[in-house]
Amino acid sequence: MPSLRKRVSSYLRQLSFHNEPRDKRNNVNENAFVTKYLQGLINLKESPPIIYGKNPTDLPSYDLGRYDSGSSSIIGCYTGPNGGLTTVKRTEKHLCIPDDDIDFIDTHEDEPDESHAESDPFRKVEDAVLPEEWNRKSDFCYGLSDSLYDRNQITRQKNGDPIADCFGVIARKDSAILAVADGVNWGEKAAVAAKSAVHGSLHYLNKTIFNDTKPFEKLTTKADEANAEGGLNPDESLNLVGNTREVFVALLRAFNCAHDLILENKGMLTTLTVAVVLPLKSKSIRIDNGARTNHEPRYVCCVCNVGDTLAYVFSQNYGIRELTKGSHDVNSNRDMRDALGALGPVDGINPELSNLTLSITTLNEDDIVMVASDGLTDNFDPNVCKFTVNSTVDPPKAKRAGTVAAGLQQQQPSEKLTTHREETVGTVPKPPVKPPRKSKNRGSITSESKSSSSLESSPAPRSNSPSLRESSSNVPGSEHHRNPLVDHFMRQNSLDDGSKLKKPQTLDVRKQPPVMENKASSLRRQVSSQKNPPTSREGGYKLLKSKTSLDFRASSHKPQILRNKDGVPYVTPLQRYELQLLLMEDVLLNGISGRDSPTANAKRLCENLISFTISITAAKRRTLEDPDMYFDNRNGVLMEVSSQEKKLRRKRGLDKVQALPGKLDHVTIAAYNVGGVAR
Structure with a gap:
């Protein structure tokens, strides 16, 4: 049977990060009790109200x-x-x-109390x-x-x-x-x-x-x-x-x-x-046979x-x-x-x-x-x-700053919009966010004419930067933005004038560079192609049912735990x-x-x-009970140090135990x- 010390040490290792190697402090210990709580895997149970x-x-x-x-x-x-x-x-x-009359104020000297002499409240009294x-x-x-x-x-x-x-x-x-x-x-x-x-x-x-x-x-x-x-x-x-x-x-x-x-x-x-x-x-309740329980x-x-x-x-x-x-x-x-x-x-x-x-x-x-x-x-x-x-870290401070900025934006919307337009002229915009997923009942857009007609029916916001789309297309690695669905989404969310939008160009899949796929996405595409055959387009290439079917498995990852330089998490x-x-x-x-x-x-x-x-x-007590706090070893003989030296050594010991x-x-x-x- 393990000793109490072994059981306690194993329990503490299970609870804390403090014994983890310093080069692994950014890794999440999945088995740690505190980690599970910070990841939302352990919570307090619902209980009767207080x-x-x-x-x-x-x-x-x-x-x-x-x-x-x-x-x-x-x-x-x-x-x-x-x-x-x-x-x-x-x-x-x-x-x-x-x-x-009993005066409890400004009493500096305690007179002996004979009534309490018989029962000293500080004598050690055992249960027996x-x-x-x-x-x-x-x-x-x-x-x-x-x-x-x-x-x-x-x-x-x-x-x-x-x-x-x-x-x-x-x-x-x-x-x-x-x-x-x-x-x-x-x-x-x-x-x-x-x-x-x-x-x-x-x-x-x-x-x-x-x-x-x-x-x-x-x-x-x-x-x-x-x-x-x-x-x-x-x-x-x-x-x-x-x-x-x-x-x-x-x-x-x-x-x-x-x-x-x-x-x-x-x-x-x-x-x-x-x-x-x-x-x-x-409280009693009545059951079927008329009895009360x-x-x-x-x-x-x-x-x-x-x-x-x-x-x-x-x-x-x-x-x-x-x-x-x-x-x-x-x-x-x-x-x-x-x-x-x-x-x-x-x-x-x-x-x-x-x-x-x-x-x-x-x-x-x-x-x-x-x-x-x-x-x-x-x-x-x-x-x-x-x-x-x-x-x-003070997250509420950043949140408050964002709230104040939002309030200023509501108070002065025209000035804020003007400033934003001036800042975006002649700059390369960030890639657009993920387009909204189409409903299965409505189907996906599969023809260029549908994309154009829907684009013409929705007015686009005006902008002083007519070359945003062209500059975005020149960014390396942005070939996937030439897809009709993505082009349609960019037109709806860009700052270009709708009258100056160009017709989307048709891409030839035969000229596209090969795309590396992982095993999981390849299997999903094979199953999808068997159930829903792709629709042919005038351009000669095939388009999946929904181009917005992205793999968001990374979003299911557990939240990141912030830690200090020693690897101890913040709470x-x-x-x-x-x-x-x-x-x-x-x-x-x-x-x-x-x-x-x-x-x-x-x-x-x-x-x-x-x-x-x-x-x-236990660690604090062992540190403060160290014989070196009270004695000096002189030629193999322990000699008690002076009272002043004891105070100095104990003070140093107290500073040491703060980290325990x-x-x-x-x-x-x-x-x-x-x-x-x-x-």
């Missing part, structure tokens, strides 16, 4: 069916990494208890020591998080630790809540912000939609024992929301709770994306996101589609350093909600909903993988976006080796996507099988 907006009223409202609620209906509950949301606490106070209620993962309810950064060869710790991402999943038989937060920048406060955002949003949604707070009871500090029930309805089976509009209202309020908990725990900035999967109200179970996914953490749906029938597409412009190249939006004290207390987006789409059973941080999604960007580069922003989705889809359908079976559950989806990101960034594929970041993903848990 509707997005800024407010719940911007989106359609779907009635929801009966769904399981209450704590007893939970069959999957998982969080991470390093304890995930369980490492932060929340305080629940009664409304009559005043809060202490997670609270029992938060360690219920399965193949259909899963999440993963890892760091792609290099390891410091002195401290043996990874740069960028602790991981500033967090995920949380609460799954039931026919519904689920998924949340992923990505702390902005490095550091402990970024990790606190991500964990607080997931904690606050999941707590509110699980309570508001599913009438349940049991998973959070041990994580909540209640200041008032009278408020222990937390306003839950005693009937756990009661559905508290009836349509998707109410779900979106709950999502917006959940984001507000997430922001408040970030401020409470003195966190910094983080992105947040939350997806809620619920069953739609089933239900359609295939349908589900709905409601998403709210801030920042560049994205949500997707993977389907065996429709491929992959992005649910958060409305939060960013796919027709422009995004700056990956800009998160676009964030929760937390952006200006000291308020969040940045410029790209907050609500999205909705319908789902089928066996679809997989996933939410992933930008550390994962950016590593499927073809530019980041070095499969493509941004187009430096537009939209092509770059679609290639990113297709690369993710290809990994999920065929695996990294290209020969694996399609992904069928949430656990394998998370593992495949994370494995790809680890593989694509991948993006070093924290990667996090959470996924849920729609309807898969029920089986």
Whole structure:
């Protein structure tokens, strides 16, 4: 069985042009994945529409069916990494208890907080020591998080630790809540912000939609024992929301709770994306025997996101589609350093909600909903993988210039025509374009008289250049223009005065030079002559039925792919976006080796996507983990260099890794099988 390194290297060779010899960069690799897309052989599949907006009223409202609620209906509950949301606490106070004044602005010194000393959110917490209620993962309810950064060869710790991402999943038989937060920048406060955002949003949604707070009871500090029930309805089976509009209202309020908990725990900035999967109200149809049967179970996914953490749906029938597409412009190249939006004290207390987006789409059973941080999604960007580069050619500019010229021509037609006539006087015109093909019902022109009569009946435009046709006939290799059909077409499209046109001369085929024909055209002519015998003419030569029967097989060639000097193809922003989705889809359908079976559950989806990101960034990590970055070899003994020298060497190393594929970041993903848990 091939190793993971061999499988990844073979997959990368299949995807990119980067390993092609430089002298072959103008040749099209027919087997390359990117080439097939640019030639139009691979495209995204048609899928159910995704509707997005800024407010719940911007989106359609779907009635929801009966769904399981209450704590007893939970069959999957998982969080991470390093304890995930369980490492932060929340305080629940009664409304009559005043809060202490908390100043989050201009706070330069952090006082020790004894309340958080017991539960350090940055200690490494394994799954085995997670609270029992938060360690219920399965193949259909899963999440993963890892760091792609290099390891410091002195401290043996990874740069960028602790991981500033967090995920949380609460799954039931026919519904689920998924949340992923990505702390902005490095550091402990970024990790606190991500964990607080997931904690606050999941707590509110699980309570508001599913009438349940049991998973959070041990994580909540209640200041008032009278408020222990937390306003839950005693009937756990009661559905508290009836349509998707109410779900979106709950999502917006959940984001507000997430922001408040970030401020409470003195966190910094983080992105947040939350997806809620619920069953739609089933529709029944009547069949011949009068019985009623239900359609295939349908589900709905409601998403709210801030920042560049994205949500997707993977389907065996429709491929992959992005649910958060409305939060960013796919027709422009995004700056990956800009998160676009964030929760937390952006200006000291308020969040940045410029790209907050609500999205909705319908789902089928066996679809997989996933939410992933930008550390994962950016590593499927073809530019980041070095499969493509941004187009430096500006076709729209030339197109705009042509449009402006056309507009000027419409505004001043007489002046433009006069200029054109003056430029064509005394010059040799270009050969005319291909004459129009004659209809089979009307037949082809076979006599000189018909050509002349049709020419006389159609007025010809006037020109100041009476010798254009004669100069064209003097061009070497233009004997085929003496054909009556071509002469007829030239008269109709030339600038000569119709009164000065000369009668076409009759050619004698016996005096024509031999014409070299390829095998294919010779066979076609033989078959054509057997079916339709040529018609004799007065000139003594034979004419085929249609002189315009040209071989246009060259027009069926695949479009030419523009590449840079290294042989890497150029792509537009939209092509770059679609290639990113297709690369993710290809990994999920065929695996990294290209020969694996399609992904069928949430656990394998998370593992495949994370494995790809680890593989694509391996070269960067190896470069930055080179011992020469930290040590000098002095007489066979490795001596640690000074801190200043380490910085200089690392800077040179960072310049070197810019040309290598991948993006070093924290990667996090959470996924849920729609309807898969029920089986």
